[in-house]
Structures are given as structure tokens and as C-alpha cells.
Amino acid sequence: MTLNHGSFAHTDEHCIEMKKCLVIICFIIGIAIPAFGEPAKRIVSLAPNITEILYALNVEDRIVGVTNFCDFPEAAKTKPRIGGMSNPSLEAVLSLKPDLVMVTTDGNARQFEERLRSLKMKTYVFRARHIADFPSELRSMGSLLGVSKKAEILARELETALAKRKSELSREQSMIQKKILFVIWPDPLIVAGSNTVINDAITMLGYENSAHRATSAYPKYSLEAVLQEPPDMIVIGKGHPDMKKLSEGILQRLSFVPAAKNGAVCYVSDNLYRLGPRVINGIEELEACFK
Amino acid sequence: MFQIKILFLIFFSIAAFLCALFFGPKIILPWTLGDIEKEILLSIRLPRVIVAFLMGTALGVSGAVLQGILRNPLADPYVLGISSGASLVAALGILGGVTFLGNSTIPVLAFLGAMMSGGLVGMMGMRKGGLWPERLLLAGVGLSFLFSALLMLLLSISNDEGLRRALLWIFGDLSMSDWDRIPYGLIFILSGLALAMSRAKALNVLILGDELAHSLGFSPKRERLLLFISVGLMTAAAVSLGGMIGFIGLLMPHIMRFFFGADSRLLIPASALGGGSLLCIADLLSRSVLLPQEIPAGVVTAIIGAPYFLYVLRRKDVLSM
Amino acid sequence: MSSACKQHILELNKVCFSYENSQRFIHDLTFSIDEGDCIGLLGANGSGKSTILKLASGILKPTSGNLLLWEQDLCAVNNKNRAKLISYLPQMLDFTIPFTVREVVGMGRYPYEILPAMTVEDALNRVGLLDKASARLSDLSGGERRRTFIAMTLLQGAGLLLLDEPLANLDIKYQIDLINLLKHLKITAGISVVMALHDINMALQFEKVMLIREGKIIGIGKPEDVLTEAMLKQAFDVEINVQKNQNRIYFSYEDTV
Numbered sequence: 059m060t061l062n063h064g065s066f067a068h069t070d071e072h073c074i075e076m077k078k079c080l081v082i083i084c085f086i087i088g089i090a091i092p093a094f095g096e097p098a099k100r101i102v103s104l105a106p107n108i109t110e111i112l113y114a115l116n117v118e119d120r121i122v123g124v125t126n127f128c129d130f131p132e133a134a135k136t137k138p139r140i141g142g143m144s145n146p147s148l149e150a151v152l153s154l155k156p157d158l159v160m161v162t163t164d165g166n167a168r169q170f171e172e173r174l175r176s177l178k179m180k181t182y183v184f185r186a187r188h189i190a191d192f193p194s195e196l197r198s199m200g201s202l203l204g205v206s207k208k209a210e211i212l213a214r215e216l217e218t219a220l221a222k223r224k225s226e227l228s229r230e231q232s233m234i235q236k237k238i239l240f241v242i243w244p245d246p247l248i249v250a251g252s253n254t255v256i257n258d259a260i261t262m263l264g265y266e267n268s269a270h271r272a273t274s275a276y277p278k279y280s281l282e283a284v285l286q287e288p289p290d291m292i293v294i295g296k297g298h299p300d301m302k303k304l305s306e307g308i309l310q311r312l313s314f315v316p317a318a319k320n321g322a323v324c325y326v327s328d329n330l331y332r333l334g335p336r337v338i339n340g341i342e343e344l345e346a347c348f349k
Numbered sequence: 350m351f352q353i354k355i356l357f358l359i360f361f362s363i364a365a366f367l368c369a370l371f372f373g374p375k376i377i378l379p380w381t382l383g384d385i386e387k388e389i390l391l392s393i394r395l396p397r398v399i400v401a402f403l404m405g406t407a408l409g410v411s412g413a414v415l416q417g418i419l420r421n422p423l424a425d426p427y428v429l430g431i432s433s434g435a436s437l438v439a440a441l442g443i444l445g446g447v448t449f450l451g452n453s454t455i456p457v458l459a460f461l462g463a464m465m466s467g468g469l470v471g472m473m474g475m476r477k478g479g480l481w482p483e484r485l486l487l488a489g490v491g492l493s494f495l496f497s498a499l500l501m502l503l504l505s506i507s508n509d510e511g512l513r514r515a516l517l518w519i520f521g522d523l524s525m526s527d528w529d530r531i532p533y534g535l536i537f538i539l540s541g542l543a544l545a546m547s548r549a550k551a552l553n554v555l556i557l558g559d560e561l562a563h564s565l566g567f568s569p570k571r572e573r574l575l576l577f578i579s580v581g582l583m584t585a586a587a588v589s590l591g592g593m594i595g596f597i598g599l600l601m602p603h604i605m606r607f608f609f610g611a612d613s614r615l616l617i618p619a620s621a622l623g624g625g626s627l628l629c630i631a632d633l634l635s636r637s638v639l640l641p642q643e644i645p646a647g648v649v650t651a652i653i654g655a656p657y658f659l660y661v662l663r664r665k666d667v668l669s670m
Numbered sequence: 671m672s673s674a675c676k677q678h679i680l681e682l683n684k685v686c687f688s689y690e691n692s693q694r695f696i697h698d699l700t701f702s703i704d705e706g707d708c709i710g711l712l713g714a715n716g717s718g719k720s721t722i723l724k725l726a727s728g729i730l731k732p733t734s735g736n737l738l739l740w741e742q743d744l745c746a747v748n749n750k751n752r753a754k755l756i757s758y759l760p761q762m763l764d765f766t767i768p769f770t771v772r773e774v775v776g777m778g779r780y781p782y783e784i785l786p787a788m789t790v791e792d793a794l795n796r797v798g799l800l801d802k803a804s805a806r807l808s809d810l811s812g813g814e815r816r817r818t819f820i821a822m823t824l825l826q827g828a829g830l831l832l833l834d835e836p837l838a839n840l841d842i843k844y845q846i847d848l849i850n851l852l853k854h855l856k857i858t859a860g861i862s863v864v865m866a867l868h869d870i871n872m873a874l875q876f877e878k879v880m881l882i883r884e885g886k887i888i889g890i891g892k893p894e895d896v897l898t899e900a901m902l903k904q905a906f907d908v909e910i911n912v913q914k915n916q917n918r919i920y921f922s923y924e925d926t927v
Contacts, residue, residue: 145505165509243514248513248517269641272641272642273642274642280636280643282375282636285385286389298446311527553773561758561759563727563758564727564756565826566780566781606768610769611768
């Protein structure tokens with residue numbers, strides 16, 4: 059082909075400039091869209107606490123899939139199921155055509171999340187394991203989902219509650235720490251150990267977790283150890299509709315412990331079993347035990 | 350010679366019982382009893398050690414009897430699927446949150462499960478009015494696989510917490526032993542033991558073979574059935590008291606045969622004492638090693654038992670019982 | 671004493687038997703075993719020898735006909751009482767039995783409430799195994815194992831011994847030893863023996879031979895009368911030459927190559 063250098067030379071330069079601008083603009087948009095683009099519309103939650111948070115952030119209509127164990131709030135039970143926490147069905151997740159899958163580090167398999175990413179699925183990993191890290195996690199979630207305002211409200215609520223207890227704590231520093239034994243299940247005796255949200259709540263309120271020396275999160279506990287180092291209060295969490303009846307046996311076995319003898323036994327719900335919006339209620343419940 | 354060995358075994362059993370009672374996890378000596386110590390000793394440790402001894406007795410004797418009636422050195426209560434059936438029903442109860450009998454729910458379910466699977470195995474092993482060793486063994490192994498598969502299915506669809514509790518029970522849990530459970534355990538295990546002892550001669554001739562047993566004036570079918578019933582009673586009681594604890598039924602008869610010979614009239618009581626002592630010690634370890642946590646007793650017996658089993662395998666006369 | 675008044679130990683009257691799902695039949699079996707008898711049950715493999723012995727011992731129940739033990743119906747006799755009178759040793763003796771010789775022989779006492787006069791040592795002495803009393807059964811040779819069980823039956827005090835091919839797989843020395851032992855026991859302890867075998871030479875050692883073919887008795891009597899060429903051809907389906915020489919019988923066969 060023949061080029062008429064003369065007349066086209068000027069246009070070439072112009073073209074190149076145009077092309078450069080186009081590329082730069084595309085580049086900006088290319089980066090910007092993921093960061094500032096539309097928040098996810100079809101979310102799959104692979105953990106019950108995430109589901110609860112999504113409902114609290116008022117984005118429940120964007121949820122397209124939950125696990126078999128997502129039972130709170132009631133409405134969550136009507137969402138399509140994709141399997142368990144440790145063994146969700148990849149097919150079920152993908153067939154829902156989500157644009158965001160949310161997982162936790164505590165209960166979901168890492169390989170599953172890696173697999174999702176290798177299939178070019180957008181994922182969000184909930185990393186907080188302790189109450190102290192919860193507010194900032196809430197904020198990240200909020201900005202990702204485009205509901206930063208609501209997330210901020212929740213986070214502030216939590217921070218205020220935490221700060222309040224902290225200040226009360228420093229005032230009562232001189233008090234001897236009371237020991238709490240948090241019973242998850244009475245027969246066999248399973249308690250909350252040190253690496254749990256329950257432990258966070260207990261220490262936050264200025265008390266000591268009787269079972270803090272156990273190495274695992276929910277250890278099967280020695281009855282003798284309870285007798286040797288008796289707690290001041292036994293808290294029994296709700297693992298079953300009729301915990302009072304179920305716990306009769308263990309309380310009788312532990313009748314020698316002052317807490318059991320004097321009825322320093324408190325029944326609470328399962329608010330502290332998940333790192334979710336109900337932890338505030340959980341802390342309040344725990345506090346109420348001592349009043 | 351035998352008298353010395355028997356005396357030694359009796360002393361050893363008493364020593365094991367006392368060690369388990371006083372030594373772990375914290376040493377409590379009988380002469381330094383404070384109120385807490387007394388409480389711990391009487392309400393927690395004593396029932397627990399008694400249950401451990403009873404369970405060990407039941408498992409040891411069941412192993413000895415089964416190895417005789419099946420003429421197989423690898424037979425033990427677990428091979429016959431009695432405990433897998435019990436575990437399946439118990440797991441169903443644990444995961445289903447069934448609590449109609451309060452704290453006795455799971456033991457009762459386990460007992461029923463054991464009786465049901467024992468009955469099933471017995472029925473499948475019957476032919477022409479009698480229990481046949483080969484059929485019994487095959488039926489037991491087959492049912493054991495089936496129950497284990499169902500159990501695995503159940504566990505795979507359960508939530509983490511239920512799964513954990515079910516597994517803790519399955520791997521042997523003596524932590525909730527209390528005085529209430531002991532009478533029932535005692536009745537079933539002692540009846541089973543008495544029945545087995547009364548058929549000890551029959552067990553001896555069954556080992557010789559059905560035809561020789563008949564020649565010596567015994568009815569092989571009837572004796573095998575009675576002995577199988579004794580095993581069913583003892584195993585069901587043992588599993589319902591504290592879950593699945595392996596290796597004792599398999600190994601204790603071999604160990605006792607080494608010291609006392611194969612005559613069932615000695616082997617049965619020896620396996621009873623040996624099994625009881627072993628489980629007392631295993632339970633002592635299970636509650637002392639990882640304080641304040643407890644590891645399942647079944648794990649301890651497996652850790653002790655498996656290497657010993659492999660060692661026994663290297664000896665040349667392992668094929669003979 | 672005329673034979674008409676003499677009681678039989680065991681009498682079989684028109685006994686019939688068939689295994690289920692099998693075409694093995696025992697047809698109209700009628701014979702009797704008397705005190706002092708030493709009978710060789712001869713026949714080809716599968717001819718019914720083991721079945722006849724099991725019927726005689728009560729392990730198998732006949733489908734028709736009856737068996738009388740000292741004139742009493744065998745099925746009606748109490749197990750333990752029968753054990754004191756009849757003893758049966760199977761062909762296969764499990765070599766993995768974990769007992770010692772002494773323990774096995776001691777089991778011969780089981781049918782009794784009161785201990786019989788004979789001791790384990792006596793019995794072992796009679797069979798020549800006193801020095802092996804503490805040995806485990808699995809360490810003995812085949813012949814020694816069989817002798818252990820014979821010692822057991824001695825302790826059992828049974829007058830009638832039913833042995834299923836006890837000579838199988840034994841070296842000729844032990845075969846002869848065993849036959850001599852049984853002959854000796856017959857004389858000293860008055861034991862009657864019925865033994866299944868399929869070696870026609872050994873059959874000559876017996877006073878009485880019963881030739882079996884397909885579940886039927888085709889001949890019963892003294893060896894020289896029963897073991898004729900015609901009978902042997904019937905029983906074993908092969909031509910065997912029988913020669914008598916100075917009261918001894920010799921068997922030989924034609925080389926048909």
C-alpha cells in the first residue's frame with residue numbers, strides 16, 4: 059500500500075495522542091471499576107456469622123446462598139443452601155452465579171477459597187477472630203458492600219460498648235478477678251477455652267476464664283480441675299432447647315463447688331458463639347449474670 | 350507355678366486400681382484428705398475407676414470368648430460389629446439432641462444399639478438352628494462395615510459441635526461415670542461373666558472343633574449361642590458405660606494365654622483381671638497427660654495396644670491362638 | 671453265651687440319610703457293633719464312610735431308621751451319657767489348637783461329674799506320650815497328635831471308638847504303631863473300634879471288614895471273605911488281583927500300559 063507521508067504525518071501524531079489518552083482513560087477505568095465499581099449484587103455467605111452480619115447491614119436481599127447452619131435470623135433459613143461450612147458444594151455455589159463469596163478463617167477450608175479464586179470468583183475473607191478486631195472488619199465489609207454508613211453505625215455501637223467496659227474496668231482494677239466457667243455442653247463437660255469469643259467477652263468484663271489454660275478452643279474438661287480450682291460463677295450457654303434439664307446432672311456432680319451450691323449459675327443464650335452482631339447482646343447477658 | 354502367677358495378677362490388679370484412684374491427675378493420698386479431696390475421690394474418681402475396671406473386665410472376657418467360639422486369634426468385640434452398631438445409635442442420639450432420659454439417654458441408646466447389632470449378627474450367623482463360626486465372623490465384619498459407613502455418613506453431614514461430641518463419645522469417654530450407672534453395668538457384666546465362666550469347659554471343647562465337642566458330650570450349637578449371648582451382654586454394657594475402647598478385647602487374651610495357657614477356666618478370669626487393670630491405667634493416663642483437658646481413653650489403649658500388637662505379630666506362633 | 675442273648679453296643683436299623691443339596695445317600699444301613707469288635711470300614715472316597723461314622727456317633731441325625739445304643743434310642747440318650755459310651759475322632763485335627771497335651775487329654779474327663787479312676791498320666795502312658803505331656807499340640811507330629819486324642823478317649827472311658835481315617839497322612843511306621851496300639855487297647859481295655867480307611871492292605875489287619883459303596887454295605891465279614899476280586903472291583907472300580915499264600919492275602923494289579 060502506498061502512504062502519502064505528507065498529508066498523513068500530521069494526522070498520525072494526532073492519532074497517537076488520542077490513542078494514548080484512550081489507553082490512560084481505559085487504564086483508570088479498569089482499575090477504578092473494581093475499586094469503586096458497583097458493589098456485589100449476588101452474595102454467597104459460607105459462614106453463619108457472616109450471614110448474620112449481612113442481615114444486620116440490611117443487604118439481605120443480595121444474599122443468594124447460605125450454609126445449612128445459617129439459622130439466624132429466621133429469614134436466613136429460607137435462602138438457598140449450599141452445604142456445610144467445612145464441606146460446601148462448589149457446584150451449588152457456582153450455579154447460583156454469585157459475584158462475591160464470603161468466607162471466614164475459622165471454619166471454612168482455605169483450599170475452597172483458593173479454588174474459588176482460581177475460578178476467577180471474587181472472594182472476601184473475614185479474618186477477625188477476636189471481638190477487638192471486629193469493628194474494623196465490619197468497616198471493611200461495609201465499604202466493600204457499599205453500605206459504609208450502616209457498617210459505621212454498628213462498628214461505633216460496638217466500640218462504645220467496649221470502651222465503656224474498659225473504663226469501668228480500670229476503675230475496679232483493685233477487685234480480685236472473679237472466675238467464670240462457661241459451659242458449652244454438660245455431658246461430657248465441654249467448656250470455652252482461651253481462643254474464643256467467649257473468652258474475649260469474659261476478660262473484657264474484667265473476669266477470668268477458669269479454663270484459660272486449656273490449649274484448644276472447646277476442650278473436654280476435667281471435672282477434677284473444676285473442683286480443684288472452683289469458679290465463682292458457672293455460665294451455661296444454650297446448646298439445646300432445654301439446657302436446664304440437661305445440666306442438672308453436671309451441677310449435681312459439681313455440687314461441692316461453691317458456685318453450684320449457692321446457685322451462682324447463669325443460663326445465657328448462644329449470642330457469644332459467633333463473632334457477629336449479637337456479641338453485644340452476649341456481653342450484656344454475661345454482665346447481667348453478676349447483677 | 351500357676352498359683353504364683355495368679356496371686357501376682359491379683360496383686361497387680363489391686364495395685365492398678367489403687368494407682369488409678371489415688372495418682373491422677375493429681376496425687377491424692379488417703380491420709381491427707383481435705384474436704385475437696387474427699388469429694389473428688391468419692392464422687393469423681395472412685396466411680397470412674399470402678400467403671401473402668403468393669404469395662405476392661407467385660408472387654409477382656411469378651412475377647413477371650415470370641416476368639417474361642419470363632420476359632421480366630423483376631424476376633425474381638427469390635428470385629429463383630431456390636432460396638433459399631435452401638436456407636437451408630439449413640440451418635441444418632443447425640444447429633445439428634447435426644448434427651449428423653451436426661452443424662453442416661455446416650456448410654457441406654459448405646460446399649461440398645463449394641464443389643465440390636467448383636468442380635469442381627471447372631472441371626473445372620475445362624476443356619477440350621479445353630480451359630481456357625483464362619484458365618485458369624487463374616488456377618489459381623491460385614492455389618493461392622495455397614496454401620497461404620499452409616500456412621501461416617503451421619504458425621505459428615507453434622508455440624509462441627511455435634512461432630513465433636515459424637516467423636517468424643519465414640520473414642521471412649523469415661524468422664525461422666527457416676528454411681529448411678531454402676532449398678533446396671535455391674536448387673537450385665539457380672540451376668541455375662543458368670544454365664545461365660547459356667548460354659549468355660551464348653552468353650553475349651555469348642556476350640557477343639559465341633560465334632561470333638563459333640564463327642565465329649567456337648568451341643569456345639571447351644572454352647573456357642575450361650576457364649577455369644579454372654580459376649581453380647583458384656584459388650585453392650587461396656588460400650589454403653591464408656592464408648593468404644595479397642596485393643597483390650599483383642600490383646601488381653603493373647604497376653605494372658607502366654608502366662609496362663611489356653612484353658613478357658615483360667616483364661617477367662619485372667620482376661621477379666623488383666624483387662625480391668627489395663628483400662629484403669631489407660632484411663633489414668635487419659636486424664637493426666639494433657640491437663641486440664643482429657644483425651645479419650647480409647648486413644649490411649651490404641652497407642653499402647655497397636656505397637657504391642659505389631660510386636661506380637663513378629664512372634665512365630667501368632668497363628669495359634 | 672449265645673449271640674442271640676448278647677447285647678449289641680450299637681445297632682443300626684435301616685438307617686437312611688442324605689445331605690441337603692447333595693445326592694449323597696445312605697440307604698437302608700443295617701449292621702451292629704458288638705463288644706470286642708474291631709471293624710475296618712473300607713470304601714472309596716465319597717462312598718459314605720465318614721457319614722456312617724457320624725451317624726453312628728450321633729453327630730448327624732438319620733432321615734429315617736433308628737440307632738440303638740445298648741438298646742436305647744441314640745437320639746434319646748443324654749449327651750453326657752452318650753459321651754461316656756461312644757467317642758468319635760474326626761479326620762481333620764486342627765493343628766492350631768493352642769492347648770498342651772495334658773490339657774487336651776484332661777478334657778476326656780468332661781462328661782463326668784466324679785473323676786474317673788484313670789489319670790491323665792495313665793492315659794498318656796498307654797499311648798506312649800508321657801514325655802510329651804507339657805508340649806503344645808501344635809509342636810507335635812501328626813501321629814503324636816492322633817495319639818493324644820486317643821489318650822483323651824481313654825480318659826473318656828468310651829467303650830466304642832469311632833475313628834475317621836486316622837491313618838491318613840501318617841508315615842507307615844506310625845500307621846502300624848497306631849493299629850498296634852488299638853489292638854493292644856482292645857485286649858487290655860476291652861475297647862471296640864470302628865475305623866474308616868481306604869488302604870486295602872491295612873484293612874487286612876482287622877477282624878471284620880465292612881465294604882462300602884455309594885452309601886450301601888456291599889460286604890461285611892472277615893477280610894478274606896469280603897476282599898474278593900469281585901467285591902473290590904465293585905467297591906473301587908478297578909481290577910485287583912487277590913492271591914492267598916499260606917493264609918496271607920496279597921493284592922496286586924495288572925500293569926495295563
